Amino acid sequence: MEQSKPRGGPKTPRRRRVADRLELQEQVTELAAQQAAVSEVLRSIANSPHELEPIFDTITANATRLCRAEVGALILFEEHGYRIVARTGVADTYYVKGHLYPVSEGAPSARMVKTRSPVHIADLTADQAYLQRVPGLVALVEQIGVRSYLLVPMLKDDELVGGITIVRAHVQPFTDKQIELVTAFAAQATIALEITRRERQLRQAQTELAHATRVVAMGHLTSSLAHELKQPLCAVAANAAASSRWLTREPAQIENAKRSIECIIKDVERANSVIDRVHSLVKKAAPRKDTININDAILEVMTVVRGEVVKNRIRVQTQLSDSLPHVRGDLVQLQQVMLNLIINAIQAMSGPADSPRELRISTESTKEEVRVAVRDTGPGLSADNLQLPFEPFYTTKPSGMGMGLSICRVIVEEHGGRLWASENEPRGALFQFTLPPTDGADRDQIDASLDASRY
Ligand SMILES: Nc1ncnc2c1ncn2[C@@H]1O[C@H](COP(=O)(O)OP(=O)(O)O)[C@@H](O)[C@H]1O
Ligand SMILES: [Mg+2]
Structure with a gap:
């Protein structure tokens, strides 16, 4: 938050009161904005508990906006690097969504992996890694035009699962309050991730259970189903014998044979439909x-x-x-x-x-x-x-x-x-x-x- 200090001359009590009030007002406005952002995130979790993308989008957008940064992204770590899952304020060509980025030596992501704490770089152009031309950093500065940089970890217990990064195109360090705020958003993102993971596990278990109960239900029917299939099969056998008899007569009784064969077709269809039903319920x-x-x-x-x-x-x-x-x-x-x-x-x-x-x-x-x-x-x-x-x-x-x-x-x-x-x-x-x-x-x-x- 930028402090608005009245300029010039020593502070009179009246001036101080005005300054205090202004500061207080600003704090209240900021708090209200933060609260609105938090409830927006909660709303998006409630609206789509199964889908993380809109939740991550909301979190990234809010973190970026409330910290008065220009660009923001949410990353999730995988075995061989990290993927950008949400971003705001940057063209498609940078921070490519879904792309797997390596954690390169010296880059801010590598520092966060090591320390598990926020990485704050007030001016990227003065950073060692930039001076040593670490490619990721050079791209950030020279292609996206980033100067002030913040990357906050998403921690689940002690495991680093991802991070939120927000950046500015001009040099203006992030305040402790802003870092705190992004940390709170990172915690929300971690919770959303965890809820979705558990929801998925639960659904998987329930799918198995539903399938098992279907199989059990069909199991109860086995003997009557066998009986149900036996009936058309017996009829098929009887009609096949009959049509064979009609055809071996002298002269062959084609019409009668045809009728028997039609009965066969019907019975086979009936048996088939039972089998199909059973199959679709069991599979x-x-x-x-x-x-x-x-x-x-x-x-x-x-x-x-x-x-x-x-x-x-x-x-x-x-x-x-x-x-x-x-x-x-x-x-x-x-x-x-x-x-x-x-x-x-x-x-x-x-x-x-x-x-x-x-x-x-x-x-x-x-x-x-x-x-x-x-x-x-x-x-x-x-x-x-x-x-x-x-x-x-x-x-x-x-x-x-x-x-x-x-x-x-x-x-x-x-x-x-x-x-x-x-x-x-x-x-x-x-x-x-x-x-x-x-x-x-x-x-x-x-x-x-x-x-x-x-x-
Ligand atoms: N049509 C019914 N008439 C009487 N009791 C029923 C009926 N349907 C269900 N119930 C009762 O509800 C219980 C639970 O049914 P359900 O959840 O299908 O499990 P299950 O059939 O394995 O017992 C049954 O055990 C029975 O006590
Ligand atoms: Mg039952």
């Missing part, structure tokens, strides 16, 4: 943004659970709205939600009770939302704690994982919707979820949330 894939017809997605899931439904003698009723708008999201993730709700419903009705077993799946829509409801006539949920089933690891099943519903809730919420449970009338459980229709949805927001998607 690991990056989240996608599809335009989805929820009704079709439900019908596909039904092909996978049909065997289980038959085995448990459950009556299925589907009431799918024929004017359902599309939704936007990842098909496999949304099918995982439906699969889990349906398997839970089937499992709830697989006990010894002999009352009618009914699974009802319905869809409907309003202007704001597409709603899917899965009802069963099992024992239902305890009315006073409808949140409990969504708790991670809550399960009442001997071989349950208790992760299904908590993962479903995250998936639905990442798609901009809600998932909740209630009691079904007259008995059983009712699980419902909503999703925003593609037209009404804030597409960018959903896309952003899917980009950051955990599953």
Whole structure:
């Protein structure tokens, strides 16, 4: 901060008061600017916790502006040097973003690596390294026109992870206060880096977990799936034998043979679609943004659970709205939600009770939302704690994982919707979820949330 001293003559008390007030005023203004900058950084962290670039841009711009410097950059260290990840006030050709720079002997970066403290050079042209023509420094002075230079380390525990550099085109040393300020910004950048790294690790772990629960869910279906595949295969064998018989007749019964072959094709398609579904639910894939017809997605899931439904003698009723708008999201993730709700419903009705077993799946829509409801006539949920089933690891099943519903809730919420449970009338459980229709949805927001998607 530059001090404004009244010039000329000895200070009278009145003059001093004015000077003090001016100084105070300046301090307050500066403090307010710093506070605004800090909240701007916090806002950018909150707005894009998964993306570091805008955060680093904001930090670099604020540090440069508040220190009244012309050029600023944020660097991150790697094994073989450092990369510039944000910069402000300098043309593309210098401080090239993304370029890996070596830490050359004698350069300020090398000094910071050694001391782990700020490197402040009041006038680069008087610096030893410049006089010894260290290339990095020569470029700074002669190409960018830098005179006063500051590089502040970003330290995580004791590890040097990066730094913020700000420079001036004229000789004007940075004040202690300014160095302090840049140090505070460097700490913020380190925190943002750490938050993002942990977020990434968490997401990775959760992706694995979601995949594992999908595989487990499919595991529950193995025997009924085998049964489900056996049926079309038996039909294929029978129709193949029949068409062979039609063709060996004298004269060959071409029309009948053709009909048998058409049946074969249909059955093969049916078996194939089951296999495809199983495959897409079991395989690991990056989240996608599809335009989805929820009704079709439900019908596909039904092909996978049909065997289980038959085995448990459950009556299925589907009431799918024929004017359902599309939704936007990842098909496999949304099918995982439906699969889990349906398997839970089937499992709830697989006990010894002999009352009618009914699974009802319905869809409907309003202007704001597409709603899917899965009802069963099992024992239902305890009315006073409808949140409990969504708790991670809550399960009442001997071989349950208790992760299904908590993962479903995250998936639905990442798609901009809600998932909740209630009691079904007259008995059983009712699980419902909503999703925003593609037209009404804030597409960018959903896309952003899917980009950051955990599953
Ligand atoms: N349709 C339902 N009827 C009754 N209870 C249910 C139903 N769906 C879920 N629950 C309860 O919620 C618990 C958690 O379900 P979930 O998260 O899918 O894990 P899991 O199926 O592995 O137990 C279940 O163990 C069960 O107690
Ligand atoms: Mg479950």
